[in-house]
Amino acid sequence: MDTLLSLRVFAEVAEHKNFSAVAERLGLSPAMTSKHVKHVEARVGARLLNRNSRNVSLTEAGAQYLLTIRPLLDGLAEAEAQLTSDSLSPRGTLRMSMPAWMSTPAFSHILTAYHQQNPHVMFDVDLSGRKINMVEEGIDLALRVAFKLDEGLIARKLAEVTFQLVAAPAFLDRFGRPDTPEDLINAPLLAYSRVAADGRLKFGGENGLDLRLRPILVSSDENILHQAAVAGMGFAMLPNWSAQNDVKDGRLETVLPGIAWPKLHIQAIYPDRSYLPAKVRSFLDFLAGPDGFSAFLT
Incomplete structure (x- = not known):
């Protein structure tokens, strides 16, 4: 069998988790698609995929193998694309993960403007806020502000984001409008679980602020925190x-607007590949x- 084709079939099945869809995408029969995957497993001497009538998932060996061959396949595809007349025309599905708070009209305008210039690219966007495995899930790009960079990934800084403390006017009428940071101690906080689940706001180094508020709602979904703030x-x-x-x-309302609240970078995270797809x-x-x-950001 064509081993290179078998590797491509395996990678497609691993990322899409569906034999039938990959067979149709590549113009193969489901039976031949399965044979290609078995051919790869026979060559490496290990089971790479768990499959049953409903689900397809990577084994531990399969995830490691995909991490190894994906850059090689992408590099080969990039080299081949450079020899074609449409090599400068990006195409295909761009699978992306980003925070829920980026789901705004402004970012939708960015997607629209890009798509108008690159009509052959389709977006598949995940807003779940969960921790993802980019390789196993076939995610091309993740946009993050606060994150721990996993091994095998690289990051590119794209922009700086300023944060601010806010509350609804009706809430401030009841609680009072803080005059100093100390007025916030033990105040009710709608806390982002990945940064301040314990209610602690610490930034600015040794001479910065270190405040302990009282979490009353903790979530990894920024939208529910935002809406709860508006609700008071x-x-x-x-x-x-x-x-x-x-x-x-x-x-x-902005709270203590004179305070230099945190500034963080939006970073693009993607697998460390020698050749990024166009x-x-x-x-x-x-x-x-x-x-x-x-x-x-303007």
């Missing part, structure tokens, strides 16, 4: 662009360009 439940630390319309329209490289360049985050 407590204080929330939100990105400027997420809160700015509610502040402008009077649904939220769809990923072009979208990264777009995000870093004048029509990307620089327009988004």
Whole structure:
């Protein structure tokens, strides 16, 4: 059998977790698709996929093998693409993971502007906020602000995000409007679980602020924290662009606006590949360009 084709079939099945869909995508029969995967398993002497009538998943050996061969397949595809007339035209599905608070009209305009320039790229966006395995799940790109970089991944800084403490006017009428940071001690906090699940707001180094608030709602979904703040439940630390319309329209107020609240970088995270697919490289360049985050954050 064609071993190179077998490797490509295995990678497709591993990332899409569906033999039938890959067979149709590659113009193969389901039986031949299965034979290609078995051919790879026979060559390496290990089971790479768990499969039953409903599910397909990578074994531990399969995940490691995919991590090894994916850069090789992508590099070969990139080299082949450079010899074709459409090598500069990104295409295919760009699978992306990003925080729920980026789900705004402004970011939708970025996606629209990119798609108008690159009509052959389709987006598949995950907003679950959960921890992902980029290789096993076939994620091309993740946008994150606070994260721990896993082995085998690289990051590119795209933009700086300023956060601000906000609360609803009706809540502040009841609680009182803080005059100093110390007025926030033990105040009710709507806490992002991956940063301040214990209610502690610490930033600015040794001479910065270290405050302990009282968490009353903890979640990894920024949208529920945002909506609870608008509803008047407590204080929330939100990105400027997420809160700015509610502040402008009077649904939220900035709290202690003179404080230098945290500034963090939006980073693009992707597998460490020698050759990035054109769809990923072009979208990264777009995000870093004048029509990307620089327009988004104004």
